[in-house]
Amino acid sequence: MNDRPTDLTLDLERQVSTRYGAAITLATPANETVETLLGHRSVRAFLSDALPEGTLETLITAASSAASSSNMQLWSVLSVDDPAIRASMAAYAGNQRHIEVAPLFLVWLADLSRAQRIGEAEGREMAALPYTETLITAVIDSALAAQNAVVAAESLGLGTVYIGALRNRPEEVAAALGLPPGVMAVFGLCVGHPDPAVATAIKPRLPQSVILHHDRYNTAHEEAGIAAYDTALKSFQASQALAPAGWLRAVASRLGAVSGLSGRDRLRDALAALGFPLR
Ligand SMILES: Cc1cc2nc3c(=O)[nH]c(=O)nc-3n(C[C@H](O)[C@H](O)[C@H](O)COP(=O)(O)O)c2cc1C
Incomplete structure (x- = not known):
């Protein structure tokens, strides 16, 4: 068997590295489902073409x-x-x-x-x-x-x-x-x-050292992981010609004031009005 990585494996490795903003070698076998998942990015500009029937x-x-x-x-x-x-x-x-x-x-x-x-x-x-x-x-x-x-x-x-x-x-x-x-x-x-x-581009996410815990919740690597992520997101933003605001500031401004909820602070009242008493 040829142990040279397949094109799919190389693509996946590229995607994983982009996802985490750091070079990472992928240990799992390549498949197209994982490739689709790892390639996700939100799209906000569409052609007006209708979708294929069905x-x-x-x-x-x-x-x-x-x-x-x-x-x-x-x-x-x-x-x-x-x-x-x-x-x-x-x-x-x-x-x-x-x-x-x-x-x-x-x-x-x-x-x-x-x-x-x-x-x-x-x-x-x-x-x-x-x-x-x-x-x-x-x-x-x-x-x-x-x-x-x-x-x-x-x-x-x-x-x-x-x-x-x-x-x-x-x-x-x-x-x-x-x-x-x-x-x-x-x-x-x-x-x-x-x-x-x-x-569009793959937007980096928090490293696994921050979001993956084993047996007990553990924040030992959180500060360093978040700092690295903040840097990775800033360079992603710069690469997309966006203001390099980083992640820490985004979290602080989105969740640091009720106004960051854009009106959703009254969601419980709205839900009550929509027939969800929420006991
Ligand atoms: C539940 C949910 C709601 C979202 N709402 C909006 C929205 O109203 N407008 C928008 O442009 N993007 C929205 N997004 C997209 C996120 O901004 C986007 O997923 C995030 O920035 C990560 O970027 P990516 O999807 O390209 O990886 C939403 C995403 C989720 C999961």
Whole structure:
């Protein structure tokens, strides 16, 4: 057998090194699924070309294939095609233009309403629905489903970006999409062919010494790892012609003031209004 690394192994090593902003040798065997995962980058500039026929169904089948807590499947997804509704979604999400441009815009829903309807049909009160645990279960289910769709889309050469900013205006989003009580828009997702004129790149992440713990939580390597990451992210930002603000400052400014929540500080009240009492 030839023990020369395959092209895929070399590609993966390049991707791992870019992901961590440091040269790293990959010990795992190469495969195309891992390559797709490691190559992820958000895409915010799309061609207006329609997606190949059947793409939506493929992405949703991938989403349905994700694990689901107790198989309750407490999620739904809504494809927004109407340009007027797209425009309102873009406005609610802080005027993110890619929401209007992307050929596909999906809104992933934590959905307790279906279970409520089942309860009504079965003559059950559904006493567990109002609990925080049940909403968390629904949010986890919808996130896992969405990420499966993202990976499927990227494996097909498409680009995606999540739109968490839909949670800035939860009640307006719910009204525009006709969501019944007990349904929350967790985030949106733009999908389309990446515009080749707008370069994208793999964004570095925290080193494994910071995020991977063994047996007991351990911060021994945290400070050095975060400092190294801050430097790596600054050089990534400089390479993308962005202000090299680094990561520490981003965390401090995003989480250091309630204003960093962009209106989501009132999410609990909004959820109560949307039919999630959260006991
Ligand atoms: C739940 C979630 C919500 C996000 N919301 C937005 C958003 O509203 N707008 C946006 O441009 N990017 C959004 N992003 C993309 C992140 O900014 C992006 O994933 C992060 O900066 C890392 O970059 P990368 O995906 O290119 O690796 C979101 C990502 C996640 C996971």
